[in-house]
Amino acid sequence: MEYQGIAAASGYVLGPAYVLEDQQLQITRQTIPSDSIEIEVQRLEDSVSRAIREIAGIKEAARQRLGEDEAEIFTAQILVLEDPEYLGAIKEKIRSEKMNAEAAVQEITEQFLTLFADLDHEYIRERAADLRDVSHRLLRGLMGIQSLSLSAMTERVIVVAHDLTPSDTARLDRSKVAGFVADIGGRTSHSAIMARTLGLPAVVGLQTIAAQVKNGDFLIVDGNAGKVFVNPSENMIQTYRNKQNELTGINEELNQLIDKPTLTRDGVQVELAANIGNPEDAKRALATGAEGIGLYRTEFLYMGRKDLPTEQEQFSAYQRVALMFGQKRPVVIRSLDIGGDKELPYLNIPKEMNPFLGYRAIRFCLDRTDIFKTQLRAILRASAYGNIKLMFPMIATLQELRAAYEVLEAVKQDLSKENIPFNAAMEVGIMVEIPAVAVLAEQFAQEVDFFSIGTNDLVQYTLAADRLNEKVSYLYQPYNPAVLRLIQGVISAAHQKGKWVGMCGEMAGDLTAIPILLGLGLDEFSMSAGSLLPARALLSQLTRSEARRMAETVLALNSAEEIKGFVEKEIPFITKIRNN
Template sequence: MRRQLTGAIAAPGMALGRARLVQPNIFHVDTTPLRSDEVEAEIVHLHMALDTARQELHELRGKLHGALAREVGDFIDAHSLLLDDQELLRGLDELVRVGHYRAGAALKLQRDRLAAVFDAMNDPYLKSRGEDIDQVIGRVMAALQQQASAEERKLASRVGEILVSDTVAPADMANYTGHGLLGVVGSAGSVYSHSAILARSFNLPMLVGVRDALSAINDDDLVLVDGEKGEVIVHPTAQDLQRYRTWQREAANEGRRLARLAHAPTKTRDGVHLRLFANAEQSSDIAQARNRGADGIGLYRSEFLFLRQRGLPGEEEQFIAYRDVLLGMGGLPVTIRTLDLGADKADAAGLVIRGEDNPALGVRGVRLSLRYPDVFSAQLRAILRAGVYGTVRILVPMVTHAGEMAAVRSLVRQAREDLRRQGHELPERIDIGAMIEVPAAAIGVRSILEKSDFLAIGTNDLAQYVLAADRNNDALGDLYDPLHPALLRVLGHVISAARRAGKPVSLCGEIAGDPIYAPMLVALGLCEFSMHPGQLLRVRDKLSNLDHGMLRALAPSLVRCYTRDAVEEQLREALERH
């Protein structure tokens, strides 16, 4: 019988497929006590499952490159640490040896104990970290089942077309996508989570907050995910299937229409030219950016060079990588962001920083680079040498005050002098800009502009810091809001300061590539956007239908709004009038 569920749209599109349920919170285990002569064999069985889970995470970590390594790696590392947690392991062994629990029952009991601890916490963020426990224990449980029988191994290896789960870990999202995944339905989750961002990058329709998904959908049910209306149809009717086929035809036509915009100028309805850049970190991104008609690379993430191998890349290796990017863009400008790693990833790159409780607020970005001037200078030298093969700019991440920009400029001058003495050909000029993602930098942007040739606003982190809301925390989904009036005022302040100083400013966060936010950003005065290359055509299409003058006139009233609803109403009324 047909059933319709609703949820929040995390990634648009439609998909039709068989449901595959993942229920990490539901464990069916054998509670029969072990006999004394079975204990040691059960301990071996348990540790084999733990080893299997560790190996799965290790192999998945090795498969990830570029954006996935950056976005998903943290979660894999956190889960790996949990699997090596001595308190967890001792507790499991004790339950088997002393309590004579079977491995599955011990895992379930330990999971329930830990879940109760997290549920009792008052801090919403810490409470939400209980999901990590569920996902790790669920992975070990699956490993136990894989060892149980050939039939269970066969079932466990099946990857469904439509994944239905409570929440989907970014690591699993990346893994399933490589095995034919068509869409995702989550009974919980946030539209701003890393998994949602990955789904949009993969063009996978995804709904979150579908409350009855796990109880209303059974494994192998035919499911239609409608990421246009925010609906999940279980056992779709002939009418539903006809609507899906109609959408497929329209999507194909829309794709062909957008393809014609690939090399068209980005110009508003009243003739104002805007610039669309691409975010990139590997050769496939460069090729896609060129094919979609990007105006250049607005954010080239250099840290992938430091993460794709153990140890530090040398100056020559970096030079070749940067040179190839510039050549690949055929003379279009390329903005290379210097190393943006925190203490949580610095060790993998061969840099040692003492353990930090909160790496997001620790020694990362330019703070890390300035602590390792030799490593930083090698990167600056490589960028300067590559600069003769095109137009390159240097972007400095995690800037807090103008003194950091002054220190970077000093290192660039020194690197330039050293290279000249060594006989290297160098570009006459390289612009150096600051990434505005720290509230202090946004508030004190005028002093930073005195030491910068341009600005790039990183809204992913800026929004988290301004709103004190982790975008991956479901409990804070209502707070992490790109249309929050406070964030609008911060953005408006930074963009206005750069315009008054006569210096370029771009925005390279997630909202730059979302057509929903394009009117707001244009109203605030933004003229340069940088986004995933796959989003270029949709944003170009949206911007070409906007009236620049009308939106700019709206800016003063927008930044005076006190609620998100007021912001949306102002934009809606203005767009309807025009």
Template sequence: MKLTGIAAAPGYAWGHAFLLEQAKEVERIQLRPEKSTEEVARFTAAVEQAVSQLKELQERTRATMGLDYAEIFESHIMVLKDEEFVGRAKELIVGQLINAEAALSDVTQELVQFFESMDNVYMNERAADFRDISKRLHGLLTGSEQLSLCDLDGPVVLIAHDLTPSDSAQLERERVAGFAANIGGSMSHSAIMARSMEIPAVVGLKNATSSLNNGDFVILDGVKGELLINPTAEQVSAYRKAKETYERQREESKAYLYAPSVTADGKIVELAANIGNPADAVHARNNGAEGIGLFRTELLFMGRRNWPTEEEQFYAYKLAAEAFGGMSPIVIRTLDIGGDKELDYAKRPRERNPFLGYRAIRLSLDERDRFKAQLRAILRASAFGNVKIMFPMIATLQELRAAKALLAEAKADLDAIGVNYRHRMEVGIMIEVPAAALISDQLAKEADFFSIGTNDLVQFTMAADRTNEKLSHLTDPIHPAVLRLIRLVIDNGHKEGKWVSLCGEMAGDLAAIPIMLGLGLDRFSMNAGAVLPARIALSAITAAQTKEMAEAALRMESSDEVRDYVHAIMPHLRELFQIRR
């Protein structure tokens, strides 16, 4: 039997299935009025114990996986200190005279339904956080023993309805060969952690937990996104060979780790990495990246209780610059909040169309003091490396000019107190709004560089929400309509002598790379694991060939036609997809 889901972390794993049990039905008990105070105290004690456990788990995660992953648990701790959650449960205990377990279940159900009803991937994933918190509290209230994944004999293939952040933080390569889940997406917390630990994972399988039993032998294919239950001897043999090939390809790719990024006919291309924190910068450098093409600074603002100070930001930017040192470019994007990225502590009104709403540079230009604090922090960090600054979601010349005016004020602030910074630091913009692409000839006169953000550019161009699975056929970045906009941006940038980069997910798309190079793109910035496959792909083709491919792609009618065309010319790309990590 074979189940098909979403490949969340690449690789192959096999072994006996270990089913992570789901929470049992909650018993509802009616209390006598005089018992409600005692019940509230019992619930409060469980909350305090849960906070203590999460702090310990946070410290363990910080030591083993880094600060970014540990911050996931900070939001859980915040919830346990939030009266809207804890206080609501206490109200139900007293008001309805029910036991703490039932009150917790009711509040959790309300919140999960609320977040899951929202047409927003980030907010949907908050539902998993509340399930995780509730599961922990329920275990403490009932005294039921919590399963510790650290205690597994392993290696097993873990099967769950949904692997929560608390569960996934306990994954260890020696005990868990891979994991599969009924629900989840490629950007869920568990998927991100699995990729960081290089544990193969498949999510979105829908009915994995009901399709097998504990102890069943399974094969997990994290490349295709499949789970085979009780496979035949022939299938086991085939997957052993596939894993050998996969491991060999990954090992061979290391030969390109510090090789130049150059085409077969000698054209040099820069391959940089996208990061979200200083630890990612070290990981990117170790994976062969030649710099940072996009520092997503909003990740420093998320998963915490308040705005980061200027000093905290400066320290993070400085560490990222020092990770590469010298002249390697470090492009730092200013705060890009909104759309599917929100801050729990920034109280903002709910919007009907958040992707088209009050976000990114629009928000920063109104939050002048906070924006200038970030600008000063970036400027100060520029003294420690080749730092460049980039403004997100620019749609008009007026926005660019306003942002540059505030940057000038930030420089004046530092000049007044004698703080050193890179005075000739380049200032660029993201091209992710079709309006910006269409006036890129004007913007190129006032920006030092362009970086094309295809994640938003595609959804705005195609009028298709990139988080909606039903519209995935419209959100392929290699669609000819998107390619024509990208060509316009590159041509207009080059006319003014400005370099053009690409930092959306498209940059790591191996089928898109030769097309982008043929259109004249100067630099690519991608996730760190995509750098080596991209370098290998570039080495196998000439710049002249890419120009021919780009011209042909622009005349095609669909993204499928473009992909089929590229794979026909470069069939080895299919193998390279498998070694991305």
């Protein structure tokens, strides 16, 4: 039997299923006498205290195995348990309706989960996993049920669950767990993120697999295609054994490139950088052969907490990455880019009809210069410790750019007065995400040190296709001739002014796009750490002259489909790498 889900973490794994017990606890609502109400409230508080201790222990274990930033997921869970709105609502339910604590926890939790589900925002909906995890822990404590134990496994298995919670995922032991599959979840859920961190192939969003698979069933998990096969044929098993062997061989070959420079076949050096969200990502990128950081997404420092990060917290995070990469390898830090699909609830930013076109990124920062200046101080201070560059996101007009420069200059003057060291010559650039900037690239190139093309937004704005809307996903076309011509114009305008151009959107790591971008003259490719070595291998097989001819050809084609087909036919290596 074959199931199609969401590819959460790449790779192939074969093995027996280990089905976690049903996590849906059976709760009976009971009416309690008036003189037992406070006893019931105390039971709740005792369960909360136990749960906080348990999560603190899980957090420490995650910190040692996964790093500080991944462990912070569990800080968010502790905050849920300390949230007076959540706990207050449960206590009020117990007191006002004379209800047992278990039923009150379940009913209030369902109210909160329903609220989250109604919000049209994937990140908020998936954060419901934290609340669900916490509520199950509270209920197990109230009912005297031991928490799920994954330590009893005696062989490497594939974990099957309805919902593998973040704390369950953090405790997966790679010596016993080969991969996992789950009924619910998405690529941005905590469990999926942790699976990628642990290197465990995973498929989520399978809907009913937990109810239909039995312990011991033989599974194949295809984390590349998002497929799961249950009790497959011998031919299918052999096919995937072969895929595993091919992948192992390819990875061994790619690993030989970790410490190699990124050179085309004719000796042209290209900078291959990584996109990161925190210092732990930077560490992995460095280990994978990144020649710099092309995008430090600073908004992740602001997420998963209840207030703004301090200047010192930000400085420490930026300094760590600067020291890792030293003076020669660049670290491009993007100023705060919230809004669109990234929200900070504690800022109470009003809901908007079109958030991607609204109050976000540089627009927010220029309005809240108090927050902006704190971040710029931290970035400038860190610039004394490495080759840090700053870029502003979502710039639409020259007036916005100049206003951002004014704030930056004011911060520089403040630091100088305080005798705090910083790199006064730090390069400053912008992300090219809005077609208006691409069209006026020649004017912008006179006022910046570099461009970094953010294709995730540039594509959706050029084609008027919301990249989060499945109904118009067919219009989200990075290879569309209009997009390629905008990119060509940006690179050409920058080079005429002696400025360099990078790309930090997903397109930079797309094997089909890389030959075209090389031919258009892109100077720096920045991508996820897992894409670095395949990109380096591909670039080593190309020459700049071949890539230029290919770029000229595709710019004359009429559709994204024609362009993709042409490039992949010309370079079979792309299909070989992608399919493995």
